[in-house]
Amino acid sequence: MELLVIMMRYIMIVLFVIAIAPQDSNNDSQPTEKRMKFTPVARIAMNNMIEEFGGDLVSLNMEMDCQGICCKCGDTQGGVEPDAAGYTCESCGEPAVMGFEDALMQLEFNS
Ligand SMILES: [Zn+2]
Numbered sequence: 001m002e003l004l005v006i007m008m009r010y011i012m013i014v015l016f017v018i019a020i021a022p023q024d025s026n027n028d029s030q031p032t033e034k035r036m037k038f039t040p041v042a043r044i045a046m047n048n049m050i051e052e053f054g055g056d057l058v059s060l061n062m063e064m065d066c067q068g069i070c071c072k073c074g075d076t077q078g079g080v081e082p083d084a085a086g087y088t089c090e091s092c093g094e095p096a097v098m099g100f101e102d103a104l105m106q107l108e109f110n111s
Contacts, residue, residue, distance in 0.1 A: 036071045036085060036098055038107065045074025046107055057104055064100040071103070072096040 038046070046069065053060040068080025068087055075091040082101035089097050098106075 036096060036106070038071050038103075039074070042069065042071050042074035043107070045069070045076075046103065057108075061101055061104060067100050068097040069100055069103045070094065070097045076100070 049060060049064075050057065053063070064076070066080065066082075067076050067078050068084055069076050070089040070092060072094040073089060073092040073096075075089060077087075077090050077097060080087055080097060080099050082099040084097070084099040085102065086095045087097035088095050
């Protein structure tokens with residue numbers, strides 16, 4: 001009889017773990033960064049800036065220190081941390097401003 005109780009307990013623990021596990025993995029996947037999509041306008045603005053610096057992304061990134069770019073309208077604005085995302089754009093009002101460094105990396109990643 002004792003063995004049966006132990007087995008029951010074991011099964012209950014296993015069921016408990018199974019019930020908990022998917023919730024944990026969901027919680028882990030939720031904070032993953034919200035990737036922003038560049039509109040063609042923003043992409044062109046970005047490409048123009050890269051061209052201005054002759055493709056020198058390091059110099060461009062240094063020049064754009066603490067600046068962000070809007071993924072919707074391509075406008076740049078100051079006071080944005082390199083890894084910021086979802087700041088409200090001063091030009092179009094969309095929460096689509098991201099740090100310039102991240103924007104550069106994403107552009108490179110997507111192209
Ligand atoms: Zn904008």
